[in-house]
Amino acid sequence: MLQITCPWCGPRDDNEFHYGGEAHISRPLDAGKLSDAEWAEYLFLKQNPKGPFTERWSHSAGCRRWFNVVRNTATDEIIETYPMGELPKSPEGIKAYEENWRRDSAAEQNAKAGASGK
Amino acid sequence: MKGSASGMRALKGGSSRYSIFALARNALSYHENWQKAWRSPEPKPEYDVIIVGGGGHGLATAYYLASIHGIRNIAVIEKGWIGGGNTGRNTTIIRSNYLWDESAGIYEHALKLWEGLTQELNFNVMFSQRGVLTLAHSEHELKEMRRRVEAIRLNGIDSEVMTPAQIKKLVPIIDTSPTLRYPVMGGFIQKRGGTARHDAVAWGYARAADDLGVDIIQNCEVTGILREGGKVTGIETSRGTIKAKKVGCVTAGHSGVVAEMAGLHLPIDSRPLQALVSEPIKPCLDTVIMSNAVHMYISQSDKGELVFGAGVDSYNSYSQRGSVPTVEGLLAAGVELYPIISRLRVLRTWGGIVDTCPDASPIISKTSVDGLYFNCGWGTGGFKATPGSGHVFADLIARDEPNKIAAPFSLKRFETGYLIDEHGAAGVAH
Numbered sequence: 001m002l003q004i005t006c007p008w009c010g011p012r013d014d015n016e017f018h019y020g021g022e023a024h025i026s027r028p029l030d031a032g033k034l035s036d037a038e039w040a041e042y043l044f045l046k047q048n049p050k051g052p053f054t055e056r057w058s059h060s061a062g063c064r065r066w067f068n069v070v071r072n073t074a075t076d077e078i079i080e081t082y083p084m085g086e087l088p089k090s091p092e093g094i095k096a097y098e099e100n101w102r103r104d105s106a107a108e109q110n111a112k113a114g115a116s117g118k
Numbered sequence: 119m120k121g122s123a124s125g126m127r128a129l130k131g132g133s134s135r136y137s138i139f140a141l142a143r144n145a146l147s148y149h150e151n152w153q154k155a156w157r158s159p160e161p162k163p164e165y166d167v168i169i170v171g172g173g174g175h176g177l178a179t180a181y182y183l184a185s186i187h188g189i190r191n192i193a194v195i196e197k198g199w200i201g202g203g204n205t206g207r208n209t210t211i212i213r214s215n216y217l218w219d220e221s222a223g224i225y226e227h228a229l230k231l232w233e234g235l236t237q238e239l240n241f242n243v244m245f246s247q248r249g250v251l252t253l254a255h256s257e258h259e260l261k262e263m264r265r266r267v268e269a270i271r272l273n274g275i276d277s278e279v280m281t282p283a284q285i286k287k288l289v290p291i292i293d294t295s296p297t298l299r300y301p302v303m304g305g306f307i308q309k310r311g312g313t314a315r316h317d318a319v320a321w322g323y324a325r326a327a328d329d330l331g332v333d334i335i336q337n338c339e340v341t342g343i344l345r346e347g348g349k350v351t352g353i354e355t356s357r358g359t360i361k362a363k364k365v366g367c368v369t370a371g372h373s374g375v376v377a378e379m380a381g382l383h384l385p386i387d388s389r390p391l392q393a394l395v396s397e398p399i400k401p402c403l404d405t406v407i408m409s410n411a412v413h414m415y416i417s418q419s420d421k422g423e424l425v426f427g428a429g430v431d432s433y434n435s436y437s438q439r440g441s442v443p444t445v446e447g448l449l450a451a452g453v454e455l456y457p458i459i460s461r462l463r464v465l466r467t468w469g470g471i472v473d474t475c476p477d478a479s480p481i482i483s484k485t486s487v488d489g490l491y492f493n494c495g496w497g498t499g500g501f502k503a504t505p506g507s508g509h510v511f512a513d514l515i516a517r518d519e520p521n522k523i524a525a526p527f528s529l530k531r532f533e534t535g536y537l538i539d540e541h542g543a544a545g546v547a548h
Contacts, residue, residue, distance in 0.1 A: 001441050001442045001443070002433075002441065014433075014441060014443070015441075015443040018432070019432040019433045021387070021434075036533045036534070036535075037533050039533075040385075040532040040533040041383070043476075043532075044385035044476050044532040045383040045384070045385050045532075046374065046383065046384065046385055046386055046387055047383075048374035048375075048384070048386055048387055048388055048434060049374075049375075049378075050372070050374075050375050050388075050436045053434065055433070055434070071433075073388075073434050073435050073436050073437070074436050074437065075437060076435055076437045076439075101383065
């Protein structure tokens with residue numbers, strides 16, 4: 001059993017939480033510019049590392065808020081938890097965030113281009 | 119013992135066959151002269167084909183590459199020992215009652231191979247067609263089940279709906295009273311489904327493949343996939359570099375990690391799937407029963423243990439252990455449906471890591487790297503597919519193009535949108 005520290009409610013057992021998969025994925029803003037392959041990459045391809053992983057959890061049986069977690073998938077050790085919209089602060093979390101191939105993906109670039117174009 | 123000196127029929131490559139006469143003869147020499155089932159050779163510097171992963175699927179692939187396609191210069195590279203991964207951790211259920219034509223194609227192909235496997239491999243895989251019964255716990259589920267049964271039968275696969283009374287007669291230990299929180303409203307059975315001895319499948323394929331010259335290399339971890347100009351040239355291992363023209367990866371649970379070595383990304387989440395067994399008791403259950411709504415499945419092993427399984431854990435993990443709430447939910451449902459198990463002790467629990475795909479269907483595919491193939495993403499139900507999976511994967515590697523059965527399972531489906539959505543028929547939560 002995992003013990004997860006909700007940024008608002010503190011440490012609780014994992015059956016109070018709902019898993020939301022990988023964190024920090026940008027939704028493409030200009031959908032028309034993406035090819036089928038790039039859409040497939042955004043929708044289906046996974047970052048599935050054996051080691052530190054940035055992921056989302058929701059405290060569904062508590063405050064019902066979403067937040068981010070850095071967890072080592074090889075050991076299930078939870079390295080840190082932090083609110084939505086923020087970036088990881090632990091060295092493992094920063095490394096996992098920066099080395100993520102999705103940072104260079106077409107969806108990410110498209111999302112950035114759309115954001116700056118406003 | 120040297121070959122067929124006594125005039126006994128031999129395996130294709132010359133090793134002696136198991137038979138009642140071999141058993142009698144070896145009994146007279148205190149069972150000290152059985153030959154080894156397979157060799158433990160040093161890796162050669164180069165092979166025509168390397169299979170990464172010595173589980174059932176990998177060994178079956180090597181066997182069919184050798185026996186059907188005549189490729190003999192093959193190595194199976196295994197990190198630990200053969201059959202020591204998910205092959206040895208599953209709940210051994212075999213069935214082909216899937217909704218879509220594509221799934222029916224591959225799982226029925228596998229089931230037909232299961233039916234002749236003991237004969238073909240000359241190794242008793244203990245395939246027991248005791249039937250697989252799936253329960254419905256609501257009106258809606260029952261209606262959906264009727265639709266599924268018709269779809270399955272249209273594909274020429276046996277399947278029939280059962281009433282609660284028929285279920286009670288077949289499974290006396292089940293509680294079919296209407297007062298249950300999730301009462302048994304009906305179910306459907308595939309009588310040709312059942313179980314097999316999972317270790318025997320790995321050992322049988324290993325022995326038969328070895329006999330055809332396949333090198334089975336254990337305790338050898340793959341650490342890199344070598345490429346040159348978009349083409350695979352070999353692998354890097356803990357026992358040195360091994361060259362190969364073609365590399366097939368069959369590493370359930372760790373496919374994402376292996377794909378990363380070749381710079382590829384797969385549509386896979388790796389999750390723990392748990393199972394547990396009770397202490398052994400007298401025979402009380404001679405069929406396999408699955409229950410999707412309350413999420414548990416149960417069968418009795420030949421040793422008398424009740425074998426239980428549930429769905430995957432909700433989060434990605436390679437830890438090979440799962441969460442307690444999953445086990446708790448499984449046992450709560452089990453005790454309600456089968457009250458006699460409430461006093462049984464749990465003998466052991468374990469978890470394996472499974473590759474779950476977005477559409478709950480496997481990937482049997484070429485990749486963007488020439489000569490590199492993946493067979494993965496079987497999720498919670500890979501064991502039942504072992505012979506069929508190996509058969510079509512060998513065909514893909516040998517001919518470099520998928521056959522009719524394997525074609526729908528290529529990685530291309532995630533781009534074309536032609537997904538094979540089997541979350542319902544997969545029987546457990548993904």
